[in-house]
Amino acid sequence: MKLISWNVNGMRAVLGKGFGEFVSTEQPDILCLQETKARPEQVPMPLELGGYHAYWNSAEKPGYSGVAVFSREKPLNVTLGLGIEEHDREGRVLTLEYTDFILVNVYTPNAQDELRRLSYRMTWDEAFRLHLAEQATRKPVIFCGDLNVAHQEIDLARPKDNRRSPGFSDEERASFEKLLGTGFVDTFRHHYPDLTDAYSWWSYRAGARQRNVGWRIDYFGVSTPIIDRVASAHILPHVHGSDHCPVAITLA
Numbered sequence: 001m002k003l004i005s006w007n008v009n010g011m012r013a014v015l016g017k018g019f020g021e022f023v024s025t026e027q028p029d030i031l032c033l034q035e036t037k038a039r040p041e042q043v044p045m046p047l048e049l050g051g052y053h054a055y056w057n058s059a060e061k062p063g064y065s066g067v068a069v070f071s072r073e074k075p076l077n078v079t080l081g082l083g084i085e086e087h088d089r090e091g092r093v094l095t096l097e098y099t100d101f102i103l104v105n106v107y108t109p110n111a112q113d114e115l116r117r118l119s120y121r122m123t124w125d126e127a128f129r130l131h132l133a134e135q136a137t138r139k140p141v142i143f144c145g146d147l148n149v150a151h152q153e154i155d156l157a158r159p160k161d162n163r164r165s166p167g168f169s170d171e172e173r174a175s176f177e178k179l180l181g182t183g184f185v186d187t188f189r190h191h192y193p194d195l196t197d198a199y200s201w202w203s204y205r206a207g208a209r210q211r212n213v214g215w216r217i218d219y220f221g222v223s224t225p226i227i228d229r230v231a232s233a234h235i236l237p238h239v240h241g242s243d244h245c246p247v248a249i250t251l252a
Helices: 019-026 118-136 170-181 187-191 224-229
Strands: 002-007 030-034 053-057 067-071 077-080 093-097 102-107 141-146 184-186 218-223 230-235 247-251
Touching: 002 102, 002 141, 002 218, 030 102, 030 141, 053 093, 067 093, 067 102, 093 118, 102 118, 118 141, 118 170, 170 184, 184 187, 184 224, 187 218, 187 230, 218 224, 218 230, 218 247, 224 230
Parallel strands: 002 030, 102 141
Antiparallel strands: 002 247, 030 067, 053 067, 077 093, 093 102, 141 218, 184 218, 230 247
């Protein structure tokens, strides 16, 4: 089973940048998208998504945030949000229950310039961590999406220059470490513990992507008991259309 996650930075925009070809080539069983910036009725779906069940959680604010999941198999249950009004206005979480696992697609809030939203980000992280822990009491959990944090220095090109930047603050990194410590594994680092220059996001400024001056902030994490089912984990930097590239895992 192939699962792919991608922050598309606008669903309507990415449709004109080879999105249908990407789906046709990769043939994911489950495709999780973040930052859709649209409601489903605003998006003309490509033919390549015709064989999928589609689920959306859109933000109240037009053209902002939002997540979606396209799944070949119909899930048993689908839940929007975290069940907390403070956190559910921005369309950031979709939880899908399948027979043998629970999938959580997330677009984590950015701490923003000068870390002005860091306090909210920490509140969000705690709520999301509790959500994953609760789901994990029922079935193994797979979470994926744009977590908006580079966990370790190896996960961004210029760690010293970005020590207090949003996505690499001590607080955000410690929070992600705490999440993993509750019983989850970063699948990419499990397979490639020492691989450098492996990133999933690049600034649009100063030719960062061409020079591979990037950050790894997009993840697949799984409950510890099912890490052996993750046959492979990949980043797909050759796929363009967004400032992020897709990430993927294959389940045995």
